[in-house]
Amino acid sequence: MITPVILCGGSGTRLWPLSRKSYPKQFAPFIGDQSLFQASAARLSGAQYDAPVVVTANDFRFTAVQQLQETGIDPGAVLIEPEGRDTGPAILAAALHLAQSDPQTLMLVAPSDHVIPDKAAFDAAVAAAIPAARSGKLVTFGIKPDRPETGYGYLALDAIPPTESTPLALKGFVEKPDADHAAQMLADGRYLWNAGIFLFAVETILAGYQTRCPDMYQAVQKAVAQSETDLGFLRLAPEPWAEAPAISIDYAVMEKADNLAVVPFDGSWSDLGDWAAVWRETQTDGLALAGPATAIDCTNSMLRSEVGTQAIVGIGLHDIIAIAMPDAVLVTHKDRAQDVKKAVAILTEKAAPQATRFPKDHRPWGWFESLAIADRFQVKRIVVKAGGTLSLQSHHHRSEHWIVVQGTAKVTLGDTVQLLSENQSVYIPLGAVHRLENPGKLPMVLIEVQTGAYLGEDDIIRYEDIYARD
Structure with a gap:
């Protein structure tokens, strides 16, 4: 072996x-x-x-x-x-x-x-x-x-x-x-x-x-x-x-x-070191298309959308790579694919969150993404895998409103534990100790609306966590 x-x-x-x-x-x-x-x-x-x-x-x-x-x-x-x-x-x-x-x-x-x-x-x-x-x-x-x-x-x-x-x-x-x-x-x-x-x-x-x-x-x-x-x-x-x-x-x-x-x-191999390598591995007749992508009179190019509702269209492109994400778009000549790391370095110097943070924030219990953010409010989609459990926590600066849109949520709020099904909601006041769990066998999805003076992810006080995070 x-x-x-x-x-x-x-x-x-x-x-x-x-x-x-x-x-x-x-x-x-x-x-x-x-x-x-x-x-x-x-x-x-x-x-x-x-x-x-x-x-x-x-x-x-x-x-x-x-x-x-x-x-x-x-x-x-x-x-x-x-x-x-x-x-x-x-x-x-x-x-x-x-x-x-x-x-x-x-x-x-x-x-x-x-x-x-x-x-x-x-x-x-x-x-x-x-x-x-x-x-x-x-x-x-x-x-x-x-x-x-x-x-x-x-x-x-x-x-x-x-x-x-x-x-x-x-x-x-x-x-x-x-x-x-x-x-x-x-x-x-x-x-x-x-x-x-x-x-x-x-x-x-x-x-x-x-x-x-x-x-x-x-x-x-x-x-x-x-x-x-x-x-x-x-x-x-x-x-x-x-x-x-x-x-x-x-x-x-x-x-x-x-x-x-x-x-x-002697077989096919790639370390997939840059987008030009991805193009070589996925192209057909010179074009590599992924997601809702449309190419008109394009050659030797890649058009890729990572969002099902975001269409990307290329017209008359040659040797171009275009990658569309919810929060960032990359357009580069195929011969300059190795230089994408320079763009990341520049964005990092600018402290742009897109440089390092993925739009979906993956956690041991599932993932979440921000759907809308502005002064004093944020809307998130939260997906909790079957059996997933968020930490028992509270917040100094924000309150939250949870609306279940798929599956069943087990919600702890202070001394109260309740089950919420689709189209039911619960309000989490500022400072309240709370926990979210998915007791079901399928993913649970809810919409979270945050309001408050500060909405950063570091505004979390953890009291218990099954994943032993700080």
Whole structure:
């Protein structure tokens, strides 16, 4: 059995506005109905795989578990990083966790945001890598390039790889090249894209960390040893974790190792690093349309609306990407897709909420979105999943009026508990202690009207919370 280790702590700023700091790209459905994280977990499941280990950030712990459950997958463990330190410490923490039960187990490390449509071909490549990993090799997977890509690092081989997947000796790593160098490597045929996917035995990678970055090893070992269990999550200890350098596994171990092997993968693959990559994966005859989108005399373009009631129309466009969200619209030339991160940086400097906050605010009990906001009032739609329970709370600065429009709500107001069905309402006075629950088996939806001098999300005093939030 192979234990998948899924890394899902990134932010994906190049895919703004659909990907944001509060809800990054791995949890969004860019292709099909599943999120990238769900598709990755499904790909890393089956007869040869054990339950996955997930490494993520605190803010995404409930989202990760919920999306796995929706896919019918239970995680073996969910490790919570106190802060992002790149892939080096994250993979080491997963290896140290697995070593507690079986240091000889094979771990397959994969990002949560890659697109690999052919699961059977990927499984075959993994199977081909197993003997090398069992023999003490650190196996990486290389993608046969189909264009002179400047956004990826490359793996150099001694010879042109064969068609079938088989472990080969790795000559070295090549940093992201310029356009001319990328074209030369494509023509040469002895270079593969570095996919950032690895297979190795736990004891092998731990030996690599101990030899090549002992300071990181000691810091992360302490973080794992001092970790605490919280609602089934494993929280790594923050103080020793902060001592670990923020560095990728490539720089920390792989580029210094002498026991490397690479398995070429000839199937379709994308790291979905920008909107141009999404266009390549979703276009038909040069056009990629999603949602209520209409293209008139457009070529090599993407038109995408993330709101069912918001139509987007393009006329006479060529090489243009246009993404419409409820609170932000992106329009860029396809060749400038990598520069979207610059727009996010500028919006962040302006303190624009659109830079980091997703329109739907996802919580462990469900989600909410603002429908209208003005001076002294706000209207929200709140969706509580089956069995979801908001914290017992009160507010200093606002009162609330709840109107149930779908399902049944269980409302605690002071010492009173009542059930409200569709088209019933309740008023929550300023300062009143209250709680909202969904006792049903289907999602419950209500409209909330807030009035008051201050309507920020930080105006919450929590008295009880089943999700152990502060």
